[in-house]
Amino acid sequence: MGGKDTPRIAGPNFFVVGAAKAGTTALYHHLNRHPQIYMSPVKEPNHFASDIDVDRLRATRRLGPISDLGRYLDGSMDRRYHMAYVTDREDYLKLFKNVSGEIAAGEASASYLYSKQAAANIHAWSAKARIVIMLRNPVDRVFSHYVMNLKRAVTAQSFVDAVRADGEHPEWGWGMRELYVELGMYHDQVKRFLDVFPSRSVKVYLYDDLINDPETLVRDLYAFLGVDPGHGIDITSRHNVGRTPRFKRFNHLLYRLGLYRFVRLRLPPGAKNRIKPLLFSREVGVSMTEEERSYFRDLYAPDIERLSRLLQRDLKFWLQT
Numbered sequence: 001m002g003g004k005d006t007p008r009i010a011g012p013n014f015f016v017v018g019a020a021k022a023g024t025t026a027l028y029h030h031l032n033r034h035p036q037i038y039m040s041p042v043k044e045p046n047h048f049a050s051d052i053d054v055d056r057l058r059a060t061r062r063l064g065p066i067s068d069l070g071r072y073l074d075g076s077m078d079r080r081y082h083m084a085y086v087t088d089r090e091d092y093l094k095l096f097k098n099v100s101g102e103i104a105a106g107e108a109s110a111s112y113l114y115s116k117q118a119a120a121n122i123h124a125w126s127a128k129a130r131i132v133i134m135l136r137n138p139v140d141r142v143f144s145h146y147v148m149n150l151k152r153a154v155t156a157q158s159f160v161d162a163v164r165a166d167g168e169h170p171e172w173g174w175g176m177r178e179l180y181v182e183l184g185m186y187h188d189q190v191k192r193f194l195d196v197f198p199s200r201s202v203k204v205y206l207y208d209d210l211i212n213d214p215e216t217l218v219r220d221l222y223a224f225l226g227v228d229p230g231h232g233i234d235i236t237s238r239h240n241v242g243r244t245p246r247f248k249r250f251n252h253l254l255y256r257l258g259l260y261r262f263v264r265l266r267l268p269p270g271a272k273n274r275i276k277p278l279l280f281s282r283e284v285g286v287s288m289t290e291e292e293r294s295y296f297r298d299l300y301a302p303d304i305e306r307l308s309r310l311l312q313r314d315l316k317f318w319l320q321t
Contacts, residue, residue, distance in 0.1 A: 009038070009096065009099045009102065009105045010093070010096070011092075011093050011096050011105070011125070011126075012040070012096060012105050012106050012107055012126075012129070013104060013105055013106070013126060013128070013129055013130065014104055014105070014106040014129060014130040014131070014132065014225055015048075015106055015107060015108070015109070015112060015122055015129060015130075015131055015132065016028065016031075016106060016107070016108035016109075016132045016133075016134065017108075017109065017110075017112035017113045017118065017119075017122075017131055017132065017133055017193065018109075018110040018111070018112055018113030018114065018133065018134065018189075019110060019113050019114075019133070019134060019135055019136060019141065019183060019184070019186065019189070020110040020111075020113075020114070020141075020145065020183050021110075021136065021141050021144040021145050021148065021183075022110075022134040022135055022136035022141060022207045023134050023136065023207045023210045023211075024043075024108045024110050024134050025043065025082075025108075026210060026214075027108065027132070027134060027210070027218075027221070028043050028108040030214075030218045030221075030233065030234075031106065031108075031221070031225075033231075033233075033234065034222060034227055034228075034231050035102075035231070036102055036103045036104065036227035036228060036231075037102055037103070037104045037105070037106070037225065037227055038096065038098070038099045038100075038102040038104070038105040038106075039105075039106060039107065039108070040095040040096065040105075040106070040107035040108075041077040041078075041079070041080045041081065041095060041098075042066075042080070042081045042082075042083065042084045042086065042095060042107070043080070043081070043082050043083065043107065043108050043109075044082060044083040044084070044107070044108060044109040044110060044111065045083075045084055045085070045086040045092060045095060045107055045109060046083070046084070046085050046086065046109045046111050046112075047086050047087065047089075047092040047109070048109070048112060048115070048117075048118045048121040048122050048125070049109065049111040049112055049114075049115035049117065049118045049121075049174065050087075050115075050117045050118075050121055051115055051116055051117045051118075051173070051174075052085065052111060052115070052173070052174050052175060053173060053176070054085045054087060054175075056171070056173070056175075056176055057085070057175035057176065058175060058176065065081050065082065065083070065084075066081055066084050069084055069086070069091070070091070073086075073091050073094040073095065074094070076098075077095070077098065095107070103225075103226055103227050104130075104225040104226060104227055106132075106225075111174050113133065113186075113189045113190070113193075114174060114179065114182070114183055114189055115174065116192070119192040119193045119195070119196050119197070120192075120196055123196040123197060127197075128201070129197070129201065130201050130202075130203070130224065130225060131193050131197055131201060131202045131203070132203050132205070132221065132224075133190060133193065133202065133203070133204045133205070134205050134206075134207060134210070135186055135190075135204065135205070135206055135207065135307075136206070136207035136208075137207070137208070137318040137321065138184025138185070138186065138296070138300045138303070138304070138318070139184075139288075139293060139296040139297055139300060139318070139321075140207075140321075141183070141184050142163065142180050142181060142183075142184055142296060143159065143288050145178065145180055145183070146159050146162055146163070146180065147286065149162065149178065150286070154178070159286070159288065159292060160292060162178075162180070163180045163181065166178045166179070166180050166181075167180075167181065181299070184300060184303075185300070185303045186303065186307050187303050187306040187307045187310060190204065190307065190310060190311070191310060194310070203220075203221065203224050204311055204313075205217055205221070214233070215233050218233050219233065297319050300318075300319075301319055304316075304318055304319060
């Protein structure tokens with residue numbers, strides 16, 4: 001821990017900003033295990049993405065898992081949650097009221113990378129903040145996004161039909177549609193952060209590195225945040241693992257009736273862990289055809305080439321898988 005002379009952190013001094021479905025949840029848990037790091041008990045408070053219109057979010061997004069946000073923030077916040085929309089600054093800072101000597105404090109809102117305002121807003125909050133970006137092959141990312149939505153009964157369509165329908169959706173914005181394709185167009189998103197923060201304050205990691213050598217990546221991240229990089233790392237646990245529903249129609253009904261939200265709020269973790277295997281399979285059960293993969297490779301190729309130049313890192317292997 002930081003010791004008696006360590007100044008108290010008044011809020012976050014680093015941000016994991018996305019991308020969505022690129023390993024930010026796993027990174028959050030690795031960071032949360034380090035004794036010199038404090039992570040917001042709400043992984044994704046979305047506070048600095050001020051272009052999110054909370055009033056226009058789909059009902060399932062707007063409600064979220066926390067039934068009474070104010071009561072939660074004023075309490076001990078012992079229970080951790082994945083997402084909320086904490087728009088008020090005073091409320092947001094309550095997420096960090098339990099900091100007690102940690103060197104680094106952060107959160108991990110995947111909306112920040114796509115947001116056109118988050119980079120500037122975070123810089124206005126702290127020009128010295130450290131920014132962590134996780135990127136995944138956009139072809140794999142879009143399919144992982146689709147599989148997640150199968151599980152959540154957001155869609156029951158085929159992969160291609162779901163992406164096509166989302167592209168034709170009249171609304172345009174985070175939480176109003178899925179943004180399947182747009183979330184993988186990384187160049188402009190990453191550039192917004194590099195335009196306002198010095199390169200030494202921005203660390204870009206690849207999902208491939210997290211999968212292939214998580215220990216090296218996490219130790220490098222610890223060093224980047226200024227905490228002890230020698231802290232033990234648990235690479236055996238997996239988080240936010242993709243699953244598909246065993247009974248798609250039944251799954252769809254449970255979500256539409258709001259019963260999954262009830263289960264998340266009311267049942268203890270042990271009971272939920274016993275129920276989950278009955279409803280979901282670890283086997284993905286669906287896959288991209290080679291024709292679909294080829295289509296999305298061609299779609300993303302120009303942006304990948306621009307991103308490679310921006311990061312000065314060869315990402316051509318994304319187009320070869």
